[in-house]
Amino acid sequence: MKSNWTGCALSLLILLAAAPAAAQSYPNKPVRLIVPIAPGGQTDLLARLVAQKLSEKWNQPVVIDNRAGASTRIGMSLAAGSAPDGYTLVLANSAMAINPALFKMPYDTFRDLAPITNLAYIPFVLATHPSVPAKSVKELIALAKSGRHKLTFGSGGSGSPSHLSGELFKARAGIDATHVPYKGLGQSLVALLSGEIDFLFAGPLVVMQQVKAGKVRALAVGSTKRFPALPDLPTVAEAGLPGYEAGIWFGVLAPGGTPRAIVNKLHDDIVPILALPEVKSRLEAYNAIVIGDTPAEFAAFIKTEIAKWSSIAKKITVQ
Structure with a gap:
């Protein structure tokens, strides 16, 4: 019996020692970074920026693998089912927190994915024709409640972040507005410019040029604090809806079960990249706010996001 206990103890010690050793030699071969959208969008551009800097740091290729489709579910499922050895990562966006509220998922977000860090956040702007x-936000809410004007709002598609942001606004404000989905935010902006819809939630890059030209009106921004790029624009919260927050975030995750030592190394190697001057300037050009939180903080944030969108999804029908 004693020899059995001794053998078990030795095995445990070997396993505990192996994890840090694996992290020290990691990575010793190419790393795949799954991007669950098509090339060219902000998620893809940010992934390529991070991949380039990690490749330089590690002296190993970080290969971008675009797996678009099903509102990021195809790429996220591939990541969730990959070997938990640190050689497959995924750069997700906020759709990963919305999807569990709308669809039956082929994986368990909390079991099958290991958060590493939330890279950046781009708040939505509430813009009207x-x-x-x-x-102002208060005047828009009052208009909706008066019954004098039946409001419509557009989005980049049913179930998209811009759609759910509008539904969150409706729920928090206690108003009614008809959702009009389009094939992408570009089409919804065209609809706003023509007066086909009354308002929408979209990223600053989508609407601010039109705001400056006087073709649309920006009422507020969806961040918890005033947006540095638009310091004169109030937040939706301070403009009348306390607690409102909506936008797009971008984070890196590994398959669930990835050794903690490797997750920590990934975090420690990725976060300093966000402080590099060329990376900061690129993120500022995207109107992104740098985050770079810990794995535990990112996991807690994802949990909060899923709960928020689940409460909204129960009240709507997604086609």
Whole structure:
């Protein structure tokens, strides 16, 4: 019996010693970074920026693998089912927190994925057509409640972050507005410019040029604090809806079960990249706010996001 206990103890010690050793030699071969959208979008561009800097740091290739489709579920499922050895990563966006609220998922977010860090966040801007007789969030809410104007809002598609952000606004404000989905935010912006819809939630890059030209009106920003790129624009929260927050975030995750030592090394190697001058300037050009939180903080944030969107999804129908 004693020899059995001794053998078990030795095996445990070997396993405990192996994890740090594996992290020290990691990575010793190419790493795959799955991007669950098509090439060219902000998620893809950020992934390529991070991959380039990690390749330089590790002296190992970090290969981008675009796996678009099903609102990021194809790429996320591939990542969740990959070997938990640190050689497959995924750069997810906020759709990963919305999807569990809308669809039956082929993986368990909390069991099958290991958060590493939330890289950056781009808050949505609440923008209206100039013909809408409301110049503030409070006036827009009052207009909706008056019954004098039946509001419509557009989005980049049913179930998209811009759609759910509008539904969150409706729920928090206690108003009604008809959702009009389009094939992408570009089409919804065209609809806003023509007056086909009354308002939408979209990233600053989508709407701010039109705001400056006076073709649309920006009422507020969806971040918890004022957006540095738009310091004169109030947040939705301070403009009348306390606690409102909506936008797009971008984070790196590994398959669930990836050794903690490797997760920590990935975090420690990725976060300093966000402080590099060329990376900071690129993120500022995207109107992104740098985050770089810990694995535990990112995991808690994802849990909060899923709960928030689940409460909204129960009230709507996604086609």
